[in-house]
Amino acid sequence: MSILDQAHEDGVVVGLRDVTGSVAPRLDIDVLLLKHPDTFNLLLIALMELKAEAVPWKIDDAFKVDKAHKMSYFQLAGIHGLPRAEWDKEPAIGKKPDSRNPGYCAHSTPTFGTWHRPYLAMLEQTLFRQVANVAERFGRSEKLSATRKQDYVEAAKQFRLPYWDYYRPRDYQVTMPGVVKHGTTTAPYDYHMPQIFTLQEVMVKTLPDEQLVAMSNPFLQYKFASGDLTEEEWKASNIDITIPNVKEQTLRHGGNDAGAFNAMNQALNMIREDEMRSSLVMIDKGQYSNFRNFSTNGVMMQRPDPDDLSKILEKNTGSLEGLHNNYHVYIGGFTGTRQDIKTKTGHMTCVPIAAFDPVFWFHHCQIDRIFAIWQAVNDGHWFEELDEKERLKVDEGLLPFRKYPLVKNEKERFWTSNLAKKTEDFGYTYADLHGKNQSVEQIRDAFATNYGWSRRLTPFQHFGKPPPEMEPLDLSKAQVYQYTSSAKSANQFRHLHPRAEIQPPMQETDAQPMMQKILAAKPKVSYEWYIDDVVERMAMNGSFTIFYIIGDVTGHSGLEWSELPGFFGVTHVFAAPKEACDHCGKQEEQAQLVTSTSAMTSLLLDYVETGKLNSMESADVEPFLVKHLKWRVQTALGEVIDPRKLTESHSLKLSISCKTSPLPGETGDVDYNFYPDVITKIITDASAAPTINA
Numbered sequence: 001m002s003i004l005d006q007a008h009e010d011g012v013v014v015g016l017r018d019v020t021g022s023v024a025p026r027l028d029i030d031v032l033l034l035k036h037p038d039t040f041n042l043l044l045i046a047l048m049e050l051k052a053e054a055v056p057w058k059i060d061d062a063f064k065v066d067k068a069h070k071m072s073y074f075q076l077a078g079i080h081g082l083p084r085a086e087w088d089k090e091p092a093i094g095k096k097p098d099s100r101n102p103g104y105c106a107h108s109t110p111t112f113g114t115w116h117r118p119y120l121a122m123l124e125q126t127l128f129r130q131v132a133n134v135a136e137r138f139g140r141s142e143k144l145s146a147t148r149k150q151d152y153v154e155a156a157k158q159f160r161l162p163y164w165d166y167y168r169p170r171d172y173q174v175t176m177p178g179v180v181k182h183g184t185t186t187a188p189y190d191y192h193m194p195q196i197f198t199l200q201e202v203m204v205k206t207l208p209d210e211q212l213v214a215m216s217n218p219f220l221q222y223k224f225a226s227g228d229l230t231e232e233e234w235k236a237s238n239i240d241i242t243i244p245n246v247k248e249q250t251l252r253h254g255g256n257d258a259g260a261f262n263a264m265n266q267a268l269n270m271i272r273e274d275e276m277r278s279s280l281v282m283i284d285k286g287q288y289s290n291f292r293n294f295s296t297n298g299v300m301m302q303r304p305d306p307d308d309l310s311k312i313l314e315k316n317t318g319s320l321e322g323l324h325n326n327y328h329v330y331i332g333g334f335t336g337t338r339q340d341i342k343t344k345t346g347h348m349t350c351v352p353i354a355a356f357d358p359v360f361w362f363h364h365c366q367i368d369r370i371f372a373i374w375q376a377v378n379d380g381h382w383f384e385e386l387d388e389k390e391r392l393k394v395d396e397g398l399l400p401f402r403k404y405p406l407v408k409n410e411k412e413r414f415w416t417s418n419l420a421k422k423t424e425d426f427g428y429t430y431a432d433l434h435g436k437n438q439s440v441e442q443i444r445d446a447f448a449t450n451y452g453w454s455r456r457l458t459p460f461q462h463f464g465k466p467p468p469e470m471e472p473l474d475l476s477k478a479q480v481y482q483y484t485s486s487a488k489s490a491n492q493f494r495h496l497h498p499r500a501e502i503q504p505p506m507q508e509t510d511a512q513p514m515m516q517k518i519l520a521a522k523p524k525v526s527y528e529w530y531i532d533d534v535v536e537r538m539a540m541n542g543s544f545t546i547f548y549i550i551g552d553v554t555g556h557s558g559l560e561w562s563e564l565p566g567f568f569g570v571t572h573v574f575a576a577p578k579e580a581c582d583h584c585g586k587q588e589e590q591a592q593l594v595t596s597t598s599a600m601t602s603l604l605l606d607y608v609e610t611g612k613l614n615s616m617e618s619a620d621v622e623p624f625l626v627k628h629l630k631w632r633v634q635t636a637l638g639e640v641i642d643p644r645k646l647t648e649s650h651s652l653k654l655s656i657s658c659k660t661s662p663l664p665g666e667t668g669d670v671d672y673n674f675y676p677d678v679i680t681k682i683i684t685d686a687s688a689a690p691t692i693n694a
Contacts, residue, residue, distance in 0.1 A: 004129050005062075007404050011070040011088045013118045013415060014404035016125055016427025020157055023424045025434040026369070029162035029362055030170070030194050030473050037479040038155035039131075041205050043162075044480070046130035047073075047218040047358070055215075057207035063133045067225070071126045074228065077360075079119065079400065080105050081352030081576060082233045090400035104399050107351070107574060108298030108537055108587065108594050110291070110386055111393055112321045113371045114417035116364055118401035121426040123361055124161040132156045134207070141208040148210070160428045163365035164194055166268070166327065167276045167451050169472045172497045176269050179551065179606050183565045188463055188500070189454065189472070191272045192265035193331075195481075197359050198256075201489040202480045212479075214487035221250045222356040229353075236579050238350040238542040238636050240335070250357040252346040253333030258492075260333070260346075267330050267562055271569055274599035275326065277455050277528065278318055279370060281659075283447050286670065287316050289378050291385045297322040299534065299593035309534055313655040314674050317532040318597035320374070322571075324367045325596070329545055329572040331359060335638035336559020349543060349636050351576040369430045372423050373447060376433055377440045383417060394418050456601075457526035457663060459608040459616065472496055524666045527616035528601045528659040531629070537575050538588035539650035543636040546571040546643075548598055550607070550628045558634040566628070569598035593651060618658060618675065625656060626681045647683075654679045 007014040017023055033040040048055055051073045052065045067074040070088040079087050087104070106115040135156035139149040169189035178185025196202070202217045224247060234241050241247060243254060253260040282288045293316040332349030347353045354360050383394035397414030407413055423429050432446065453464035474496045475481055483490035531548055547558055551566025561567060573594060578585035604621065607613035614620040631654070633641040646652035656675040662668035 003404070004125065004132075007125065008071050008129055010402070010404075010406040012402040012404045012406050013122050013426075014125060015121060015425055016128055016160070017425065018404070018427070019125070019128070020427060022157075023427055023429055023434075024158055024160050025431045026160045026365060026428050027162050027431055028165045028168055029196055030168075030475060031431075032162045033196060033480050034473055034475055034478045036155065036158065038151055039159050040480060042131045042134050042152065042156055043127065043159060044202060044204050044215075044218060045134045045207065046127050048215070049134075050127060050130055051218055051222065053216070053218060053223075057137075060133060060137065063130060067228075071122075073222070074356075076123055076126065077222070077355040080355035080360075081581075082229055082237060084233060087400045090402075105351075106398075108296060108321070108592060109393070110295045110298070110383065110390055111396075111398065111417055112296045112324075113368070114420045115398045115401075117368055117371075117420045117423070117426070118398055118415045120161060120361065120364055120368060121428075122401060124426075124428070127161070128156075128159055131159045137207050138210070141210075143209040161365050162362060163369050163430075164197075164359070164362040165366060165369075166191065166272065167279065167454070168470060169454070169466065170194060171472050171494065172499045174269050176266050177563050177565045177567070178270075179565045179603065179610055179612075185565075185606060187269065187273075189466075190265075190497075191269050192494075193261070193268060193359075195475070195494060197362075198261045199489045199492055200256075201483075201487050203482050203484075203487070205479070212482065212484075214484060214489070217489075219358045221256055222358060223249045224356070233352075236577060237352045238577055239347060239353060240344050240637050243344040246344075246347075250347040250353075251344075252331055252348065252357070252359075254344040254346065263559070263563075264331065264333060267333075270562075270567060271326070271330065273455060273602040274569060275323065276451055277599050277601060278323060278597065280448060280451060280455065281528075282318070282320065282323075282370070283373055283377060283444060285377070285444065287672075288318075288374075289381055290316075291378075291381045291383065294320055294374060294378075294381075296320075297325065297594040297596060298537075299595060309651060309653040310655070310676065312534050312593070312595060313532050313653060313657075313676070316597075317534065317595035318530075319595070320367060320371055322594075322596045323370070324364075325572045325574040326570055327363055328354060328574055329543075329570060331357075331363065334545065334558030334562050335634065335636075336555070336557030344638070345636055349572075351543065351574055352581070368423075369432070372430055373432055373443065375421070376443050379440070382421070456605055457528075458523050459605050461605075524663055525668065526661050526663055527618075527621070528599060528661070529604055529616070529621060530597045530599050530601075530657045530659075531569075531631075531654060532595070532597045532657055533571050533652065533654045534593055534595045535571075535573065535646055535652040536588075536650040537573055537592045537594045538578065538584055539573070539646055539652070540575075540635045540639075540641065541579075541588070542577040543575050544573050544641070545634055545636075546573075547632045547634070548600070549630045549632070550600060550603055550625070551630075553630050553632065557638070557640065558632070561632055566603065568600045568603040571596040571598060591651070597657075618673065621658075622656075622675055622678055625678050626685070629678070629682060 003014055004019045050065055052067055065072050106112050135152040138152045170192050171190035173188055174190035175184050175186045196219050199217055201214045203212055204215045206213050253263045288294045297319045329349050332346040335344050347357045383391050394417045401415045402413055403415055450470055453466050476495050481493050545558055547561045548569050549564055549566045555561055576584045578588055613624050631643055633643050656678045658673050660671045
């Protein structure tokens with residue numbers, strides 16, 4: 001039996017380097033499907049088979065997937081939460097059929113990134129095994145040439161799990177809600193979700209003879225079978241079980257149709273510039289070089305007094321985990337009403353069932369990629385930077401991920417954070433790091449070059465030109481999209497728009513004198529503004545979202561608030577109900593705090609360009625925020641919460657911060673300033689009426 005087959009049989013994470021003898025790069029999913037069509041075709045077939053979907057070809061007996069098998073898609077997704085049963089009898093606190101279910105995952109702890117690394121590697125090796133077998137089955141075809149058979153063998157060796165790069169443009173020009181012109185803003189690039197996750201069908205070269213056929217897209221959704229989860233488990237999932245089809249298939253923004261995906265892509269575009277801005281800060285040297293600051297949103301402090309909360313907000317409040325949390329809700333969606341249709345959230349918003357949505361794995365692959373790049377530029381920063389108690393977690397087992405070969409000794413049985421530190425030990429790296437022998441500064445510079453062009457630093461600044469490798473890809477020639485006329489998705493595929501120069505919209509406003517004044521002054525510094533928060537993770541006994549708006553607020557729900565011109569971001573607290581999670585229940589008992597930060601810079605720049613804000617300097621921004629900044633709160637189940645309830649009972653505290661930096665080519669120090677009085681004045685001036693509807 002091969003190492004891979006033995007690992008599959010035993011349910012252990014072996015790492016593909018020990019299987020293939022090499023380390024290969026993970027690629028963006030659109031790059032993979034366009035430039036490596038054979039590898040992607042193998043992945044399509046392997047994913048269909050791993051999800052136990054009906055296929056018209058013969059599957060070798062040893063590779064037929066039973067949902068009950070420990071390495072099936074269903075069982076691997078269940079590790080993250082539901083169902084309640086232990087995974088392959090590996091004990092976890094409360095992970096038993098008759099008790100609350102924590103899953104095994106480590107949210108709001110420093111092991112967040114290291115725990116998800118072997119989790120992804122487990123799916124990756126399971127798919128690799130299936131991919132290799134699919135290539136072998138193509139090799140038995142009597143119609144394929146020896147060359148084509150060998151092509152598939154080589155394509156299989158190169159397979160690694162792809163990622164979805166949120167910050168890679170997928171098309172040109174997009175218009176979305178904004179404040180620039182009549183309630184909209186037009187940007188030169190569209191950052192919609194890759195179409196491979198939203199199209200109903202894809203074209204597959206099927207076994208055994210490569211006939212190109214339209215088939216259901218395995219990246220779109222997971223279809224639940226009756227009995228996959230019990231009624232009690234569905235009730236504990238934190239999702240509204242009255243949503244149509246919610247127990248039959250995974251959903252995003254309440255559905256898997258054009259309306260749902262348009263809403264999702266609109267949200268992704270509205271928040272992209274400032275979420276990317278935060279990622280650039282994380283990779284840059286300075287405030288996020290400390291592992292504690294970068295790794296988790298959890299605060300290692302129990303039941304702090306109000307003075308402690310203020311001190312927390314004067315430290316770094318953003319994190320890799322916070323970035324991850326926000327994208328879960330941008331993908332999953334918000335509750336509300338759109339055009340008289342009641343639209344609900346989706347599975348990705350809810351911890352216990354998020355991993356069933358196929359996009360979960362490619363979202364997490366992007367988070368792991370940012371983690372790996374951070375590690376490359378911060379070598380030497382690790383668990384030693386935590387307090388004494390948390391530091392010990394570096395050698396604790398990352399349950400339920402067992403090492404190869406399988407041993408009975410529990411102390412030596414599992415992967416640990418130290419063992420999971422290097423991606424190469426799992427047999428993968430990322431294209432940003434692969435085979436380049438770069439210095440720390442070269443890696444940082446390359447990351448800034450790839451993404452900094454699409455971040456504005458001063459008013460009236462245009463986006464720059466992306467490096468050639470970051471231009472939107474023309475996917476019309478991709479094999480997977482070569483639809484026949486009868487294919488359902490033939491008319492759904494979005495062709496690349498021609499590139500168009502976006503004219504400065506301010507020339508049509510009363511802001512032209514201000515534009516001339518600001519440009520004539522030749523600013524030497526940039527101002528990046530943030531709203532920072534700290535709150536109890538279990539305040540709402542499950543996932544909840546804080547929405548941030550600068551401007552008028554209308555509507556009664558998160559869906560409506562997220563479509564306002566002045567919406568600029570969220571804090572999404574990603575938690576399971578205590579009835580479903582002992583880990584979360586313990587965090588409630590401990591009043592576990594979490595932090596987050598949301599950049600508002602891009603929206604403020606837009607306000608300057610419209611003439612409604614005089615400058616990005618504190619003397620202008622402070623009173624502007626006092627007058628216009630608002631926040632609203634909603635749970636994953638749709639309940640709208642008065643923010644004052646969180647402030648009074650669950651330690652919610654907000655503050656404003658600003659990073660002042662010399663512009664490229666200028667010299668000077670980077671300064672951080674905090675403005676808690678802005679929040680105090682907003683609360684003091686607020687109406688006594690509950691702020692839940694307007």
